[in-house]
Amino acid sequence: MSDMSMRGFDRANPASLQDLSPDLVGDRQYIASGNAGEPIGMILDISGSSSAVALDLKRLQECTEDADPSVALAGQVGSQIKIRVGRGWLLASVRAQRQDSKVDGGILASIDFLGEGDEEKLTGKIHGFRRGVTRYPIPGAMVYPATSNDLRQIYASDGRSSIQVGTVFPTRDIRAGLYIDALLGKHFALLGSTGTGKSTSAALILHKICESAPQGHIVMIDPHGEYAAAFRNTGLIFDTTNLQLPYWLMNFEEHCEVLLTARGEARQVDADILAKCLLQARMKNRLAEGMGKITVDSPIPYLLSDLSNILQNEMGKLDKGTNSIPYMRIKTKLDELKGDPRYQFMFSGVLVGDTMAEFIAKVFRLPAVGKPISIIDVSGVPSEVTSTVVAVLGRMIFDFAIWARDEETRPVLLVCEEAHRYVPNERNADGSSVGRILSRIAKEGRKYGVSLGLITQRPSDLAEGVLSQCGTIISMRLNNDRDQAFVKAAMPEGARGFLDSIPALRNRECIICGEGVSIPIRVAFDDLDEIKRPASADPSISELWRQSGGEEEMVQRTVMRWRAQGR
Numbered sequence: 001m002s003d004m005s006m007r008g009f010d011r012a013n014p015a016s017l018q019d020l021s022p023d024l025v026g027d028r029q030y031i032a033s034g035n036a037g038e039p040i041g042m043i044l045d046i047s048g049s050s051s052a053v054a055l056d057l058k059r060l061q062e063c064t065e066d067a068d069p070s071v072a073l074a075g076q077v078g079s080q081i082k083i084r085v086g087r088g089w090l091l092a093s094v095r096a097q098r099q100d101s102k103v104d105g106g107i108l109a110s111i112d113f114l115g116e117g118d119e120e121k122l123t124g125k126i127h128g129f130r131r132g133v134t135r136y137p138i139p140g141a142m143v144y145p146a147t148s149n150d151l152r153q154i155y156a157s158d159g160r161s162s163i164q165v166g167t168v169f170p171t172r173d174i175r176a177g178l179y180i181d182a183l184l185g186k187h188f189a190l191l192g193s194t195g196t197g198k199s200t201s202a203a204l205i206l207h208k209i210c211e212s213a214p215q216g217h218i219v220m221i222d223p224h225g226e227y228a229a230a231f232r233n234t235g236l237i238f239d240t241t242n243l244q245l246p247y248w249l250m251n252f253e254e255h256c257e258v259l260l261t262a263r264g265e266a267r268q269v270d271a272d273i274l275a276k277c278l279l280q281a282r283m284k285n286r287l288a289e290g291m292g293k294i295t296v297d298s299p300i301p302y303l304l305s306d307l308s309n310i311l312q313n314e315m316g317k318l319d320k321g322t323n324s325i326p327y328m329r330i331k332t333k334l335d336e337l338k339g340d341p342r343y344q345f346m347f348s349g350v351l352v353g354d355t356m357a358e359f360i361a362k363v364f365r366l367p368a369v370g371k372p373i374s375i376i377d378v379s380g381v382p383s384e385v386t387s388t389v390v391a392v393l394g395r396m397i398f399d400f401a402i403w404a405r406d407e408e409t410r411p412v413l414l415v416c417e418e419a420h421r422y423v424p425n426e427r428n429a430d431g432s433s434v435g436r437i438l439s440r441i442a443k444e445g446r447k448y449g450v451s452l453g454l455i456t457q458r459p460s461d462l463a464e465g466v467l468s469q470c471g472t473i474i475s476m477r478l479n480n481d482r483d484q485a486f487v488k489a490a491m492p493e494g495a496r497g498f499l500d501s502i503p504a505l506r507n508r509e510c511i512i513c514g515e516g517v518s519i520p521i522r523v524a525f526d527d528l529d530e531i532k533r534p535a536s537a538d539p540s541i542s543e544l545w546r547q548s549g550g551e552e553e554m555v556q557r558t559v560m561r562w563r564a565q566g567r
Helices: 014-020 023-029 057-063 148-155 180-185 198-212 252-259 265-283 286-291 304-316 325-339 356-363 383-403 433-447 464-468 481-490 493-499 551-564
Strands: 041-047 050-056 080-085 088-099 106-119 126-131 142-145 162-168 175-179 188-191 218-222 235-238 373-377 412-417 450-456 472-475 509-514 521-525
Touching: 041 106, 050 057, 050 088, 057 106, 080 106, 080 148, 088 126, 088 148, 106 148, 126 148, 148 175, 162 198, 175 180, 180 198, 180 450, 188 198, 198 218, 198 412, 198 450, 198 521, 218 383, 252 265, 252 325, 252 383, 252 433, 265 286, 265 304, 265 325, 304 325, 356 373, 356 383, 383 412, 383 433, 383 450, 433 450, 433 464, 464 481, 472 481, 481 493, 493 509
Parallel strands: 188 450, 188 472, 218 373, 218 412, 235 373, 412 450
Antiparallel strands: 041 050, 041 142, 050 106, 080 088, 080 142, 088 106, 106 126, 162 175, 162 521, 472 509, 509 521
């Protein structure tokens, strides 16, 4: 190690400081009390957005006794430090550290630069903080602890619309805010292993958004029926009993997913038959007559009986070009859907009317009338069509936004819980339409005012391209090494120091980085009132197994519901 680094902590010799760096002349003018006013280390070298720093172990130990929690953590992994550059301050995050006997002070640390701010002449506080670096420090520049007052200025709202969701770690009173326009305009992802408080945190964020924008438009896909309890008073709950999703809203690709059962070459034959017959069925509607030319994808109502009859008639033609088996396959599947009570929310005779405008207004909350969120509970939807239902809803949101370009924009937020089910990575991809439409929303949605929120416990099973489109990533504890590595690869360089703490996060703690925050932060989420929490709490097995009584009646009631649903 050079003599320069060895002299770095000679605070009693001002001449040596001046020799080290011109920027340190400004350091001598900085007035602060206690540990915050004394350096804890020195810049050794600069490389792009990061730097190597020599930290003084003795000074770090002195800082741990400081009453300011930010100063007490100075120099530790994930903590913030500051370096004077000219008349301002550069903020950085400690990414890693190791003991090194060659370094004066005993510790060699790697830091990532976060941003810079100006110094108030009278108080010495940082103000006007902005992300990015325009002027780098010089090797030999001193490193100081960032105080809670510094962080309060840095995390203060810059006037943009924001919601407060928790407290910035390690402070006790600095509020963590999320900028709504940046959060939603460039999509977001909420990640966390099971049991970390992910569902409650998602409910908290959505409640805050609803409170901030009571006339908003939010659609949430709820695969487990957890969120109905949380939003019963602030939104509308849709499930198989009241969703009434008209089957004719499906495009041709979605019809194929539901009606075709063949595989390989036979599937293409069936698809050609279905396309021809479906178009004929749509053209029977008076709407089609008034519109002139329509396509097989046009959302024109048709009768299931018409489609069935057309299949029957085409099957009887001598010049049909194939045998009758493909026609029978499609017709048999269609009859099965019409007769199965599990599919009545979608394939019902009462859904044949032209209710498209009413359905869109109801589900997309247009107008919201003070209840800006729709919870689509798909837990009761048969698994064979769950992905198709989500695909129809997602595509309708996107198509509506495209065709409403000439109108005043009505942004819609689509939130998908268990997102890895719908947009899986290439290894698990099944070519379903839901993956394609959500991927398209991720890539193009913000042009049309469609925002995407992805919630998942397995980010490594999520399509990498979709996660990379999320401008804000909120990561709770992840226990799986593969998930941790995947998230680290998706996050910006400046957040790497925070990411190393992901496995050590407590429940309801998270790392937030990206467009929705000023700089990467570690946050302890606020508590939610019981009435606003999702029904996601794990049952206490030991307590429930101590209880007894009423089991026979419970089994009878369960069997009756089971049979009534046909599953």
